[in-house]
Amino acid sequence: MNIFHISDLHYNPKNVNALLNIESVLNHVKAQKIKADLLLVTGDIINRDYDNYQPVFELLKATNLPFLCITGNHDKSQNLISALKQFYPSHPMGDNPSKLDYVCDDFPWRFIGLDSYAANSAGGNISDTQLFWLEEKIAESNKPVVILVHQFTLKTGLFFFDTQSRAPWCDKFNALVSRYADKVKLVACGHLHNALISHISSVPVISCFSANWQAYLDFEKVPEMKEISRPVGYFIHRRIDDQLISYAVAV
Numbered sequence: 001m002n003i004f005h006i007s008d009l010h011y012n013p014k015n016v017n018a019l020l021n022i023e024s025v026l027n028h029v030k031a032q033k034i035k036a037d038l039l040l041v042t043g044d045i046i047n048r049d050y051d052n053y054q055p056v057f058e059l060l061k062a063t064n065l066p067f068l069c070i071t072g073n074h075d076k077s078q079n080l081i082s083a084l085k086q087f088y089p090s091h092p093m094g095d096n097p098s099k100l101d102y103v104c105d106d107f108p109w110r111f112i113g114l115d116s117y118a119a120n121s122a123g124g125n126i127s128d129t130q131l132f133w134l135e136e137k138i139a140e141s142n143k144p145v146v147i148l149v150h151q152f153t154l155k156t157g158l159f160f161f162d163t164q165s166r167a168p169w170c171d172k173f174n175a176l177v178s179r180y181a182d183k184v185k186l187v188a189c190g191h192l193h194n195a196l197i198s199h200i201s202s203v204p205v206i207s208c209f210s211a212n213w214q215a216y217l218d219f220e221k222v223p224e225m226k227e228i229s230r231p232v233g234y235f236i237h238r239r240i241d242d243q244l245i246s247y248a249v250a251v
């Protein structure tokens with residue numbers, strides 16, 4: 001199973017450079033010699049100053065790959081849920097109509113999407129009810145599990161994300177995943193606009209590059225978070241037997 005992973009498209013048709021970046025990432029995905037079974041899109045699909053998902057879904061559908069989305073802090077839950085129902089109705093939905101929390105069992109591993117959107121909050125929120133639901137869905141699965149959640153839930157060592165954008169739910173989430181480290185194979189994230197990798201116990205937590213713009217690595221405090229000129233990219237997570245190998249692909 002080859003799982004392709006893109007993130008943080010921040011789609012807005014007025015941003016021409018961003019459009020070129022998004023298209024170059026998707027073209028690279030389409031041209032890969034190994035065939036993707038699935039495309040993960042880990043949030044911030046549109047930028048918050050834009051509200052029509054149709055054009056970006058058309059770009060994603062043009063890859064001819066099934067894709068799974070989650071909300072980022074720029075995607076209002078209700079807007080993304082409505083857009084998926086209208087423009088990509090085969091996308092899985094959960095029981096909670098106000099949250100894009102879902103399970104996808106179409107593949108040899110179970111994929112669980114978690115909706116961390118909270119209004120005006122970069123760090124988002126996952127409620128205790130959602131964590132209870134997550135634990136139930138991991139525990140009942142007889143297949144290995146991949147979790148999709150927008151925010152990188154561990155400390156990054158980067159000033160902005162650790163001080164402005166890391167919310168208390170992350171520690172509860174990490175403790176839960178640690179209890180199921182034998183079953184969870186990957187936590188796939190975005191949000192950092194950088195490729196970062198760490199672990200919850202033995203579980204890799206991987207933040208994908210942004211397909212739009214790359215963030216400065218602010219190891220020390222900078223006056224403002226700024227864009228840096230660096231190639232965009234994506235990840236390929238490859239399952240070989242029960243091992244997962246993740247490739248960072250710069251475009």
Ligand SMILES: [Fe+2]
Pocket residue numbers: 044072073074150190191192
């Ligand atoms: Fe984000």
